[in-house]
Amino acid sequence: MSLITLSGIGKSFRSREGRSWVAVADFNLTIENGEFYCLLGPSGCGKSTVLSLLAGFTQPTTGRLELAGKPITGASRDRGVVFQGDDSLYPWLTAVENIEFGLRLRGIPHKERRERAMEYLELVGLRGQEAKHPTELSGGMKQRVQIARALANEPKILLMDEPFGALDAQTRGGMQAELRRIWDKMKVTVVFITHDIDEAIVLATRIGVMTAGPGGTLKKTFPVDIPGDRTRADPRYVALYDQIHTQVREEVLRAATRRAA
Ligand code: ADP
Ligand code: MG
Numbered sequence: 001m002s003l004i005t006l007s008g009i010g011k012s013f014r015s016r017e018g019r020s021w022v023a024v025a026d027f028n029l030t031i032e033n034g035e036f037y038c039l040l041g042p043s044g045c046g047k048s049t050v051l052s053l054l055a056g057f058t059q060p061t062t063g064r065l066e067l068a069g070k071p072i073t074g075a076s077r078d079r080g081v082v083f084q085g086d087d088s089l090y091p092w093l094t095a096v097e098n099i100e101f102g103l104r105l106r107g108i109p110h111k112e113r114r115e116r117a118m119e120y121l122e123l124v125g126l127r128g129q130e131a132k133h134p135t136e137l138s139g140g141m142k143q144r145v146q147i148a149r150a151l152a153n154e155p156k157i158l159l160m161d162e163p164f165g166a167l168d169a170q171t172r173g174g175m176q177a178e179l180r181r182i183w184d185k186m187k188v189t190v191v192f193i194t195h196d197i198d199e200a201i202v203l204a205t206r207i208g209v210m211t212a213g214p215g216g217t218l219k220k221t222f223p224v225d226i227p228g229d230r231t232r233a234d235p236r237y238v239a240l241y242d243q244i245h246t247q248v249r250e251e252v253l254r255a256a257t258r259r260a261a
Pocket of ligand 2: 049
């Protein structure tokens, strides 16, 4: 049985004027336990919509959405969510207090939750930063705290929506390496949204490209079979980049044509 199944998924929104907008249509995807799945596509194609469905924040209009064979009906601790930007940390709590917040809600005693939060803080490379408040942390550090907070709940699945989009290139590269290491160590399944092809190739075990909206759907899937360091020095990297780029560019152009029409 697959870990995640999306079968014939459609999601429509109703505008304030009462018109229906089809964000996602006939979306079919299965993800196996332990995969690092990256979803690529032009802006507005429905990537975030797919992720909110997986998170259980919204319900599909049509189709079947299952986690280990059971319908997803709402948010749950088995799915950790990290979104773009870093304003979801509580400014009045320190880094370690933010990480242990979920554990506190679950009634885990202070000593145990602090120990566990410190482990995750170290895992994301923030040892020594635990007493700082969000305003005293850089963008990259805040993003690490968010990842640690999601991991501290020991989710089966990590859902990430362009989590490094706002970071400078260097911090971003470091975070990507860190995330690959964590994924490898924790054996967590990751669904990661990005519009950056290089980011997808560096991170993923499989990459899905979506069509332009309305009615965004999965267009093509690419397995990433590049062992060792994934860099442009590897001809397999460049070949895969070109294939994906062709698919993405087609959809970006289609989206632009629709906007102009
Ligand atoms: P992406 O993340 O790929 O940029 P989204 O999933 O955010 O795309 O959005 C897909 C489409 O659905 C867009 O046209 C967007 O305007 C629309 N949409 C998303 N969420 C809502 C909502 N809550 N209400 C109305 N329309 C929405
Ligand atoms: Mg989005």
